[in-house]
Amino acid sequence: MMEETQGLSDGRVYLTGGGCGDAELLTLRALKALQKCDTVVYDSLVSEELLQWTRADCEKIYVGKRYGRHSRGQFEINALLVEKAREGKTVVRLKGGDPYVFGRGGEEFTALRDAGIWCEVIPGITSAVAVPAAAGIPVTHRGLSDSLTVVTGTAAKTGGREELQLDFHALAQLKGTLVILMGMHHLAEIVAGLLAAGKDRDTPCAIIMEGTTSRQRDVRAPLFELPDRAAKQKIAAPAVIVVGAVAGLCLTAEAAGLSALPLSGITVGVTGTAHFADRASRPLREKGADIRDMSFMEIRPAADSLPDLSDFGWLVFTSPNGVQVFLERMRRERRDLRTLSGHKIAVIGPGTAEAFEKAGIYADYVPPVYDSLHLAKGLAHLISDRQAQANSMDGEGKGTEEGAKGRLCPVLLLRAKQGSDVMPRIFRERDIPYKEYALYELGVQGEKRDAVIAKEPDYIVFGSAMGAKAYFEGLEKKGIRNTKSRHVCIGEYCAKEVHKYAAKPPLTAEKADVDAIADCLCRFIDNSRKGDKPCTDSED
Numbered sequence: 001m002m003e004e005t006q007g008l009s010d011g012r013v014y015l016t017g018g019g020c021g022d023a024e025l026l027t028l029r030a031l032k033a034l035q036k037c038d039t040v041v042y043d044s045l046v047s048e049e050l051l052q053w054t055r056a057d058c059e060k061i062y063v064g065k066r067y068g069r070h071s072r073g074q075f076e077i078n079a080l081l082v083e084k085a086r087e088g089k090t091v092v093r094l095k096g097g098d099p100y101v102f103g104r105g106g107e108e109f110t111a112l113r114d115a116g117i118w119c120e121v122i123p124g125i126t127s128a129v130a131v132p133a134a135a136g137i138p139v140t141h142r143g144l145s146d147s148l149t150v151v152t153g154t155a156a157k158t159g160g161r162e163e164l165q166l167d168f169h170a171l172a173q174l175k176g177t178l179v180i181l182m183g184m185h186h187l188a189e190i191v192a193g194l195l196a197a198g199k200d201r202d203t204p205c206a207i208i209m210e211g212t213t214s215r216q217r218d219v220r221a222p223l224f225e226l227p228d229r230a231a232k233q234k235i236a237a238p239a240v241i242v243v244g245a246v247a248g249l250c251l252t253a254e255a256a257g258l259s260a261l262p263l264s265g266i267t268v269g270v271t272g273t274a275h276f277a278d279r280a281s282r283p284l285r286e287k288g289a290d291i292r293d294m295s296f297m298e299i300r301p302a303a304d305s306l307p308d309l310s311d312f313g314w315l316v317f318t319s320p321n322g323v324q325v326f327l328e329r330m331r332r333e334r335r336d337l338r339t340l341s342g343h344k345i346a347v348i349g350p351g352t353a354e355a356f357e358k359a360g361i362y363a364d365y366v367p368p369v370y371d372s373l374h375l376a377k378g379l380a381h382l383i384s385d386r387q388a389q390a391n392s393m394d395g396e397g398k399g400t401e402e403g404a405k406g407r408l409c410p411v412l413l414l415r416a417k418q419g420s421d422v423m424p425r426i427f428r429e430r431d432i433p434y435k436e437y438a439l440y441e442l443g444v445q446g447e448k449r450d451a452v453i454a455k456e457p458d459y460i461v462f463g464s465a466m467g468a469k470a471y472f473e474g475l476e477k478k479g480i481r482n483t484k485s486r487h488v489c490i491g492e493y494c495a496k497e498v499h500k501y502a503a504k505p506p507l508t509a510e511k512a513d514v515d516a517i518a519d520c521l522c523r524f525i526d527n528s529r530k531g532d533k534p535c536t537d538s539e540d
Helices: 028-036 048-053 074-086 105-114 127-134 168-172 184-196 223-232 274-286 320-332 337-342 350-357 372-391 422-429 446-452 465-478 492-499 514-530
Strands: 012-017 039-042 059-062 090-095 118-122 148-152 155-158 161-164 177-181 204-209 217-222 239-243 267-270 290-293 297-301 314-317 344-347 411-416 434-444 459-462 486-489
Touching: 012 028, 012 074, 012 105, 028 048, 028 090, 028 118, 039 048, 039 074, 048 274, 074 090, 074 105, 105 118, 127 148, 127 177, 127 204, 127 239, 161 184, 168 184, 184 223, 184 239, 204 223, 217 223, 267 274, 274 290, 274 297, 274 320, 274 514, 297 320, 297 465, 314 320, 314 372, 320 350, 320 411, 320 434, 344 350, 344 372, 372 422, 411 422, 422 434, 434 465, 446 465, 459 465, 459 492, 465 492, 486 492, 486 514
Parallel strands: 012 090, 012 118, 039 059, 039 090, 148 177, 267 290, 267 459, 314 344, 314 411, 411 434, 459 486
Antiparallel strands: 155 161, 177 239, 204 217, 204 239, 297 434
């Protein structure tokens, strides 16, 4: 690893492996790089879920290359990395798998080195090993294979035509495992070459498509039948080809006949922002759900500087997104976190509290029910009680959110621009002075919404009334009717919004948190399988 010293510019580049398929296969070091970078330059095989871990103001540049379709040439990508670093930015070059396994990472490092740019390589989990493992195939196994050879199945142009650069004679003699990456477009040619070179026609083989993701599928066949089987089962790129005795293994819980998880076989689409979709997907995935990323909402931070916080006793936050934007704005405006010591912090629920805890800050108030109504009522009651105590004391109330006797210090609401009127209404009714500051605006990524609304998973999760409204408006705009999916809501306000559009009442989590969503769905499906009356339908 290179020492963290600057080159000829102030910028730096992290040549980062994004792992393969499942976003949770990202390394901890890569995650830290994503969280602090100013610009991320990413490929087509990188899971877009990884981008949710960047800052809200991070510049995101797509440079994906697929077979026959290159958004940018390699020379252009090299020049882009140099340009961004010379602007003084911290850049993450995010590549699928590992940067040095057929990822042309060495070329990018060389270009950066020659330009005097500081660069560090962060290794990633390569699909050559991880994808077969996800399908129950260990690439080495005692008694079957004690070696692994990894090659690329892409073709190079020679004399104006494409030609595979593979030594089929050498590959056919291998006794261990052969893994072929990026070979689906030349599968028939690869199989023919191996057979012609003397490879046993009955050698066990496997192709794993979209490995480690919820869309993973595989086909198993002897070598000579592999192209026909793959075509019949519509196996296509991206896929990993495995040739060798280990391809006959299937070391998975399902193959072993072990008990299925409660949501096994259930497809669940998760809407909202990428950050919410990631948090909500984890407990669902842990319970066996097949997750569909349907996040199309995005955070658009406000351009205005934060207000002067000194006049406010309580700072109120209603989402983890708000906390992230707030802390990032504090950093960018060079405001010391120690200045928050004179304020009390109220949050809407444990997820928002957790976002603060990551920065070493602990909320002073979390309502027993995680919604805006209970947050406003509980906080108003707490402030009124403390003010009454202050008024009963002689002199000034010190060390509380109150200033001089008889005067309440205002509350500052830091939340989305589209926040509901519930909290302001409660504060007005209780004569609690308050001020609002829009930390960010929730926007709709139109193209992504158009792409996801056609999906019809078994269940669709909504994390907010605003996200639900945007989803159904997208359906109406495209003239689509989704009659298959059942809806699951994080709270009562979200459920009421869904009920405006859907005839069937949605399922509603008992608490407004992501674990409760998973529990709600598990109970509903368990009751349905038993034939009992579902107990989680929301009431009008």
